[in-house]
Amino acid sequence: MAGTASRDNAARQPGAPWLTLKTREMLEAWLFVSPTFIGFLIFFLGPLVAIFYYSMTEWNLLSQQATFVGLRNFENALLENPDFWHVVRNSVIFALGLVPLNIALALSLALALSRPFFGVVFFRTVFFAPVVTSAIAWAIVWKFMLQGEGGAVNQMLAWIGIDGPNWLREPNWAMAAVIVTRVIKMVGLNMILYIAALQSIPRDYEEAATLEGASRWQVFRMITWPLLAPTTLVIMVLTTIGSFKVFDHIYQMTGGGPENGTLVLAFYIYQQGFKFFNVGYAAALALIMFAIVMALTLVQVMLRRRDME
Amino acid sequence: MTKVLLKDIRKRFGTVEVIRGVDLEIEDGEFVVFVGPSGCGKSTLLRLISGLEHISEGELSIGGRIVNEVPAAKRGVAMVFQSYALYPHLTVRDNMGFGLKVRKVPAGERARRVSEAASTLKLEPLLDRFPRQLSGGQRQRVAIGRAIVGNPDVFLFDEPLSNLDAELRVHMRSEIAALHQRLSTTMIYVTHDQIEAMTLADKIVVLREGKIEQVGTPRVLYKSPGTIFVAQFIGSPKMNILPLADGQPISHGASVPATAVSVGIRPEHLSLVQPSAETLRGKVRLAEYTGAVTLIHVELDGGQTCLVIHNQGTMPEISAEVGLKAAPEHLHFFDKEGCAV
Numbered sequence: 340m341a342g343t344a345s346r347d348n349a350a351r352q353p354g355a356p357w358l359t360l361k362t363r364e365m366l367e368a369w370l371f372v373s374p375t376f377i378g379f380l381i382f383f384l385g386p387l388v389a390i391f392y393y394s395m396t397e398w399n400l401l402s403q404q405a406t407f408v409g410l411r412n413f414e415n416a417l418l419e420n421p422d423f424w425h426v427v428r429n430s431v432i433f434a435l436g437l438v439p440l441n442i443a444l445a446l447s448l449a450l451a452l453s454r455p456f457f458g459v460v461f462f463r464t465v466f467f468a469p470v471v472t473s474a475i476a477w478a479i480v481w482k483f484m485l486q487g488e489g490g491a492v493n494q495m496l497a498w499i500g501i502d503g504p505n506w507l508r509e510p511n512w513a514m515a516a517v518i519v520t521r522v523i524k525m526v527g528l529n530m531i532l533y534i535a536a537l538q539s540i541p542r543d544y545e546e547a548a549t550l551e552g553a554s555r556w557q558v559f560r561m562i563t564w565p566l567l568a569p570t571t572l573v574i575m576v577l578t579t580i581g582s583f584k585v586f587d588h589i590y591q592m593t594g595g596g597p598e599n600g601t602l603v604l605a606f607y608i609y610q611q612g613f614k615f616f617n618v619g620y621a622a623a624l625a626l627i628m629f630a631i632v633m634a635l636t637l638v639q640v641m642l643r644r645r646d647m648e
Numbered sequence: 649m650t651k652v653l654l655k656d657i658r659k660r661f662g663t664v665e666v667i668r669g670v671d672l673e674i675e676d677g678e679f680v681v682f683v684g685p686s687g688c689g690k691s692t693l694l695r696l697i698s699g700l701e702h703i704s705e706g707e708l709s710i711g712g713r714i715v716n717e718v719p720a721a722k723r724g725v726a727m728v729f730q731s732y733a734l735y736p737h738l739t740v741r742d743n744m745g746f747g748l749k750v751r752k753v754p755a756g757e758r759a760r761r762v763s764e765a766a767s768t769l770k771l772e773p774l775l776d777r778f779p780r781q782l783s784g785g786q787r788q789r790v791a792i793g794r795a796i797v798g799n800p801d802v803f804l805f806d807e808p809l810s811n812l813d814a815e816l817r818v819h820m821r822s823e824i825a826a827l828h829q830r831l832s833t834t835m836i837y838v839t840h841d842q843i844e845a846m847t848l849a850d851k852i853v854v855l856r857e858g859k860i861e862q863v864g865t866p867r868v869l870y871k872s873p874g875t876i877f878v879a880q881f882i883g884s885p886k887m888n889i890l891p892l893a894d895g896q897p898i899s900h901g902a903s904v905p906a907t908a909v910s911v912g913i914r915p916e917h918l919s920l921v922q923p924s925a926e927t928l929r930g931k932v933r934l935a936e937y938t939g940a941v942t943l944i945h946v947e948l949d950g951g952q953t954c955l956v957i958h959n960q961g962t963m964p965e966i967s968a969e970v971g972l973k974a975a976p977e978h979l980h981f982f983d984k985e986g987c988a989v
Contacts, residue, residue: 541733544735547794548735550726
């Protein structure tokens with residue numbers, strides 16, 4: 340060892356730094372990423388590992404006693420508790436309503452706003468602004484607008500002779516109302532993604548197709564839409580995940596009602612964990628939600644890949 | 649007969665006029681090349697003919713029919729884009745058959761015409777590949793194939809070879825020339841490469857700042873350029889232009905027009921001789937060896953640099969005093985407006 344050390348010392352030029360350039364660069368890199376990395380370990384990876392453990396315990400937050408119960412919480416959710424499947428059904432309905440509506444609206448807006456014209460930036464800002472608005476504030480405003488008596492929506496409907504329902508209090512309408520208001524809030528984000536994708540499609544494709552006799556609809560159907568497929572996949576995956584995670588909107592607008600008609604998975608997890616203090620059960624539900632979202636994402640990716648092939 | 653006729657064509661983008669009154673007659677079956685420096689309006693002129701841009705003023709007729717208000721798809725033209733514009737999600741077969749499909753040509757007829765074009769361009773083995781699986785030259789051939797399939801009256805090429813490497817460009821140039829011979833269809837070709845223009849064209853249209861500078865066969869443009877701009881644009885390396893006073897010794901024996909203020913001599917028409925009173929005199933500053941010839945930069949006594957193509961005899965040393973001589977018939981004289989006299 341002494342021999343090695345003396346060889347290292349001998350190889351080092353007088354006045355040269357102790358550490359090699361590569362080592363110094365590596366240390367600098369770690370120094371820069373360490374705040375984020377430490378935050379990731381404490382606030383993300385830690386809870387993620389913990390949730391696996393909690394999901395196998397019966398832990399009432401009030402009693403502060405966690406008992407290991409193995410897969411009992413999962414059995415309870417999947418096989419015994421009818422509420423769980425009702426909640427899953429609500430989440431699926433929410434996603435099935437929200438995702439296609441969001442994509443259709445985002446794409447329509449992007450097609451209209453991807454080319455420059457006077458005022459285009461204003462319109463893009465208008466449609467994007469709800470994305471950066473506080474979700475709670477948004478939900479409160481819509482809650483007032485959707486009131487049965489004196490709500491702005493029903494007042495406008497009354498002008499054209501329609502007697503609007505009590506949107507958030509009638510089981511048939513509440514889910515539709517939360518879907519539509521959620522779409523209006525979030526559509527701007529997908530619109531921006533679609534605008535970026537549309538602008539990256541070379542103009543030559545459209546011109547070549549036009550010269551060959553394609554109508555605008557044919558250009559869209561045969562050229563633009565297939566070329567947007569990768570973006571559509573990303574949007575589908577992100578929007579589906581977002582729709583399963585929806586919480587603040589439901590919390591503020593309906594509280595899961597009426598008659599549990601808008602009780603979706605994320606809100607149900609919150610209820611179990613922080614209202615009824617069944618932390619172990621809530622953790623198991625969270626893992627089930629994770630598995631559902633993961634499975635849906637994989638299915639979407641595989642379907643798109645098959646389409647593209 | 650697919651004659652293309654442009655009458656006082658103008659194009660404005662806002663207040664900027666980029667095409668400023670172009671009159672041109674393109675005969676049936678002619679291969680016409682638009683050439684000029686960047687921003688001269690050659691691509692815009694092609695797009696006006698294709699219908700991808702709207703004509704601000706003037707009259708365009710194709711095959712005797714005024715087409716100013718006729719949509720691009722109904723003008724009987726097909727265009728090969730600089731980027732090839734091959735649809736990346738479609739196979740070569742589907743790319744070539746795209747136009748026929750949107751025009752609702754029956755599948756059988758479509759397949760026959762695609763396979764016919766593929767055979768013309770030797771594309772059969774590539775028909776089921778995607779554009780990303782093709783080389784630059786193959787993509788170029790597919791783009792041409794897509795244009796052929798539609799059986800157009802006029803082919804438009806917008807700098808189709810500019811994305812290819814030098815060797816492939818030479819090869820594709822000859823393929824395009826052969827294709828024109830085989831199809832005998834009117835072809836309009838845009839390039840900024842004057843070698844491409846010279847080798848392919850029946851007729852070259854030199855454009856400058858949105859106007860036609862000169863129209864003629866490659867030989868006419870080379871031998872009798874109408875302006876200094878054309879003289880320097882056509883031919884490589886470009887023509888040397890000297891003030892008449894500086895060029896006096898070399899024009900000895902030539903009949904110099906009274907209005908001439910400058911004289912032009914192509915580098916290939918200058919020869920290196922012993923300096924004397926009847927030669928231009930200068931010093932060799934640089935010699936660029938290119939294999940077949942050497943391009944010699946000679947700094948004249950007046951301070952101007954003259955290019956000389958030297959392909960025989962001994963190479964002069966750098967800084968050596970040399971004389972330059974040219975035959976009187978190779979001299980071009982220009983007046984103070986830059987027009988040939």
